[in-house]
Amino acid sequence: MKNTALSETHMALGAKMVPFAGYNMPVSYEGxxxxxxxxxxxxxxxxxxxMGEFLVSGPNALELxxxxxxxxxxxxxxxxxxxSCFPNETGGIVDDLIVYRVKEEEYLxxxxxxxxxxxxxxxxxxNSMGAQLRDISEDYSLLAIQGPKAVEAMQSLSSVDLxxxxxxxxxxxxxxxxxxxxxxxxxxxxSGGFEIYCKNSEVKQVWDQVLEAGADFGIKPVGLAARDTLRLEMGYCLYGNDIDDTTSPIEAxxxxxxxxxxxxxxxxxLKDQKERTPERKLVGFxxxxxxxxxxxxxxxxxxxxKIGEVTSGTMSPxxxxxxxxxYVPAVMAAPGSKINIQIRKNAVPATVVKLPFYKG
Structure with a gap:
């Protein structure tokens, strides 16, 4: 089990720690x-x-x-x-990701x-074109500072106009x-905010200053459980749940x-699938x-x-x-369509709705 540079900090804060993707991660602090x-x-x-970070650089970076x-x-x-996402060769998704253009010929x-x-x-x-690749996942940390007060709370920590x-x-x-x-x-x-990338050796200083700067704004450390309920209220896909090697980006x-x-x-x-309309679609209900x-x-x-399966579900806070x-058959994917969720012995009625669930 790997630790992040902050695992001991989370334990000192009383976080409930769980194994996640091979890492010892905080699932919750207060609830x-x-x-x-x-x-x-x-x-x-x-x-x-x-999270993983790869650098792709050189004159052939964009081509790759x-x-x-x-x-x-x-x-x-x-x-x-x-x-973006990496499509595989059989209609599914290898992973979803964010691409940053850091320099003219360098992408993160x-x-x-x-x-x-x-x-x-x-x-x-x-990489048949010979782009330069570096896996820097083990060297970098990532903090997500999220919420409507993020800009105001963090502005004192940077000379950049956030x-x-x-x-x-x-x-x-x-x-x-x-x-x-x-x-x-x-x-x-x-709910808005920022993600901060820094080196592992720097992240404890950043974490401490973020909590200090945010104290007057009610900042709290947040675990993976709330990260999941927050993303689900927005209808954001989670790899391994809502998208995987068998789901196409068009269906999803x-x-x-x-x-x-x-x-x-x-x-x-995939173009052919889009033009024909897929047989099933990912819906919110x-x-x-x-x-x-x-x-x-x-x-x-x-x-x-049975017409499908729940890929993600929760009680929305x-x-x-x-x-x-x-995923349901495309004919049942329109908002307003009636479906049922089998919860133990009960088929509980549900309504397909337009995403996101949470409108802010």
Whole structure:
């Protein structure tokens, strides 16, 4: 089990630690509902240093990224980031990721912790053009400072005007006394804020100063449990739940990051699927009655026939109702469609809704 540079800090704060993607990670501190509400209403800080980081550089960097990624990275200028995915050769997804253009010929790819080795092997396998690749995952830490008060709470820690960094843009600048951090207006919560990339040797200083600067704004450390409820309220996909090697980006509602203005791995088949409309689609649903949908529960029709499976589900801390996502036949994917979630012996009625669940 690997530790992040802050694992001991989390334990000292009384965090409940769990194994996650091979790392010893904090799942909660005070409780998921308190931490969730902190991010929605004030500001919270997550240690997500388990995420993977690859540098792709050199004159052929863009060519490689264009080949392995579904989104069009030629649109990126220095200081911009882009959500994307690695399609596989059989219609599924190797991983989803964020691509940062750090310099003219250098890109940072941020991938899921559970897929670091798989992604690294995948990119190297397709690097026929000789782009320079470096796996820096073991050297860098990542903090997510999320919530509507994030800008105000953190401005004292940087000479950069944090309010000027637009969504999916980033700046390399000073933060918490560290000169060269990436301050990125990205996140996985839907409540705004930043993600801060720094070296492992620097992250304890950053963490301590973030908590100190945010004290007057009600900042709290937040664990992975609330990270999951926050992202689910936004309808954001989680790799391993809602997307995987068997789900296509078109089925998963990720057509917006799948650009057919260029060739990429399996692009022809995905383009064909988009034009034909896939047989199944990932939808969001809310329970009409009491209950909590969980990953793996069957989705059934009015006659009790299985038509799909819940990929993510929870009791929403913000909306106080059971909600989730899952794949259903395309004919039942329109908002307003009625489905049922099999919760033990009961088929609980539910309604397909337009994402996100949480409107802010």
């Amino acid at each position: 998921v509902n308190i931490e969730h509400e902190t991010v929605r209403k004030a500001v919270g800080v997550f240690d997500v240093s388990h 990224i264009q080949k392995v990624c579904s989104n069009d990275a030629s649109k990126l200028t220095v200081g911009k980031a882009q959500y 790819l941020v991938v899921n912790a559970s897929n670091i080795q798989k992604d690294w092997d995948w990119i190297n396998k397709h 309010s000027a960094i637009k969504f999916y843009n980033f700046v390399v600048g000073d933060f918490a006394g560290i000169e060269h951090t990436i301050i990125s207006a990205t996140g996985y919560t839907g 509602g990720l057509g917006w990051i799948t650009k057919f203005t260029k060739d990429f791995i399996n692009s022809e088949a 809310e329970l009409d009655d009491r209950g909590i949908p969980r990953q793996g529960y069957d989705i059934v029709d009015g006659n009790g026939n 913000s909306l106080k109702k059971g909600l989730g996502m899952g």
